[in-house]
Amino acid sequence: MAEPELTFDEIANYCKLPIEQVISWAEKGALVAKPAACIPDSRVKITSLINCLDQHGIALPERLKATSKRVLIIDDDRSMANALQRALRRAGYETFIAEDGFSAGSLLERLDPVLVTLDLSMPGLDGFDVLRYIRHQPRYRGLKVLVISALPDNQLQRAIDLGANDALSKPFDNTELQQRIASLIAETAELCDG
Numbered sequence: 001m002a003e004p005e006l007t008f009d010e011i012a013n014y015c016k017l018p019i020e021q022v023i024s025w026a027e028k029g030a031l032v033a034k035p036a037a038c039i040p041d042s043r044v045k046i047t048s049l050i051n052c053l054d055q056h057g058i059a060l061p062e063r064l065k066a067t068s069k070r071v072l073i074i075d076d077d078r079s080m081a082n083a084l085q086r087a088l089r090r091a092g093y094e095t096f097i098a099e100d101g102f103s104a105g106s107l108l109e110r111l112d113p114v115l116v117t118l119d120l121s122m123p124g125l126d127g128f129d130v131l132r133y134i135r136h137q138p139r140y141r142g143l144k145v146l147v148i149s150a151l152p153d154n155q156l157q158r159a160i161d162l163g164a165n166d167a168l169s170k171p172f173d174n175t176e177l178q179q180r181i182a183s184l185i186a187e188t189a190e191l192c193d194g
Contacts, residue, residue, distance in 0.1 A: 075099070
């Protein structure tokens with residue numbers, strides 16, 4: 001499936017920016033646009049827009065979050081985090097890793113992912129603490145959380161009761177992981193379109 005593209009007018013509308021600002025970014029190379037006969041009619045890939053907004057400290061508008069493929073992996077076990085990252089990158093996701101609850105907080109704000117995978121057993125702030133933090137922040141109300149843990153089923157249910165959208169037991173099948181994430185992100189797209 002081709003990556004979605006937007007015109008300069010659509011970007012200005014979604015991001016509530018003057019079109020002159022969007023054109024300026026393209027002229028300076030901050031936005032990579034497919035040339036058209038007229039600059040405002042050029043098309044910009046969503047990933048280029050996301051990177052440009054990041055560089056300028058602008059949050060991704062809610063309407064565009066569903067087009068994001070940015071996933072934050074929160075897991076203190078580096079080998080598990082790397083395995084998740086490999087599986088998700090093969091499926092076309094842009095991935096980042098936080099090895100503890102504290103770094104997860106700063107990465108959440110900076111990256112504005114569409115989804116996080118969350119291990120429950122971490123030192124310091126555990127996954128339950130991170131989940132409570134996410135669900136008490138209005139800016140993350142649409143953020144999808146997939147818990148991935150080796151804890152027993154009653155703890156996975158506890159995480160869902162605290163606001164996780166889904167839970168997957170370790171060890172997991174990569175195909176099932178990819179399907180669950182795609183399903184959660186599709187829910188986000190439906191909410192944004194509705």
